Amino acid sequence: MSNRTIDRRQALGFLAGIGGAVALGGATKALGGATSEPTTPAPKGTMARLPWPYKTLDPEAVGQRAFDAYAKGHCMYGTFEAIVGSVADKLGDPYKGFPFEMFIYGMGGVHGWGTLCGSLNGCAAAIQVLSANPEPVIDELYRWYQSVALPDFAPKGMKFKNVPSVAGSPLCHPSIAKWCEASGKKAYSPERKERCGVLTAAVAHKCAMLLNDQAAGKFAPASAVDPRTKTCMGCHEKGGPMENMRSKQACAPCHSDETLSLKGHQKIKL
Numbered sequence: 001m002s003n004r005t006i007d008r009r010q011a012l013g014f015l016a017g018i019g020g021a022v023a024l025g026g027a028t029k030a031l032g033g034a035t036s037e038p039t040t041p042a043p044k045g046t047m048a049r050l051p052w053p054y055k056t057l058d059p060e061a062v063g064q065r066a067f068d069a070y071a072k073g074h075c076m077y078g079t080f081e082a083i084v085g086s087v088a089d090k091l092g093d094p095y096k097g098f099p100f101e102m103f104i105y106g107m108g109g110v111h112g113w114g115t116l117c118g119s120l121n122g123c124a125a126a127i128q129v130l131s132a133n134p135e136p137v138i139d140e141l142y143r144w145y146q147s148v149a150l151p152d153f154a155p156k157g158m159k160f161k162n163v164p165s166v167a168g169s170p171l172c173h174p175s176i177a178k179w180c181e182a183s184g185k186k187a188y189s190p191e192r193k194e195r196c197g198v199l200t201a202a203v204a205h206k207c208a209m210l211l212n213d214q215a216a217g218k219f220a221p222a223s224a225v226d227p228r229t230k231t232c233m234g235c236h237e238k239g240g241p242m243e244n245m246r247s248k249q250a251c252a253p254c255h256s257d258e259t260l261s262l263k264g265h266q267k268i269k270l
């Protein structure tokens, strides 16, 4: 539809949408009168303002809470509820009334699509809610997740032996595949189900430590990108001669040296 065909009713609806969005930031004045229905500005200090006031977390307790929450709402709900729910408990109402269940959608890399690992997705949402500078914390958490043998945290209530594996990727599908390879178990086995709960606990535990560090001014992130990926990005990411992709993910799981050379790609020397 071209701009010219937008009628008055649609335009007002659009402006009302903007008014609503701005109200979340507590600044309706600029657009006052442009909305068809009055919107109530969010008073200072309510949960509509980001970031929420931060309260130092107990990483062990957050890890355990994530393991327990996983049993109720899977991986993304598990990390988000454990981290943001712990802060909300300290802040009281209205924070405790946040609709935490919305994050059940992240299970299995978004309802079984095997895309972003739900425990990471929940943490990124939690970091966005609780940090004034979320990106470096998310970078550090994702870098850690894709390069370290996980789970590295053992909550109470585990029934099976913990088998750590390196995902090499922030995605659900490779994470589960690598674990199935390491453990010899099936993707729909009770062991795998528990492993993702333990992983949820480990990721929430790490995320709580990073948030605490940032809040205390002690946060020192490593580079989010490994040297091989950095080389690839030099040509293919922002500002490179190709600039035909966007990602901080390690390239290797999907574009190995072998698959690249099959297509005649130049050899990359590090």
Ligand code: HEC
Pocket: 228, 229, 231, 232, 233, 234, 235, 236, 242, 251, 252, 255, 259, 260, 261, 263, 264, 265, 266, 268
């Ligand atoms: C010196 C610049 C440069 C670097 C570094 C570089 N590329 Fe490329 N890449 C190119 C160019 C130029 C093309 C297009 C022509 C070709 O295929 O060689 C290309 C093509 C590609 C393609 C599409 C064609 C194919 O072979 O599948 C992929 C995928 C790719 N690069 C991935 C990577 C990855 C992964 C890395 C890091 C390991 C990387 N590139 C590093 C320059 C670079």
Ligand code: HEC
Pocket: 171, 229, 232, 233, 236, 244, 245, 247, 248, 249, 250, 251, 252, 253, 254, 255
């Ligand atoms: C999760 C898998 C995955 C990861 C990780 C990944 N890619 Fe890709 N990439 C793909 C797929 C799938 C395509 C589209 C199919 C193709 O061209 O191979 C693609 C396409 C590309 C292309 C364009 C290829 C063309 O035909 O022109 C480039 C360049 C590229 N990727 C570079 C990278 C670089 C650099 C990284 C790391 C920073 C990376 N990719 C990480 C899966 C991935």
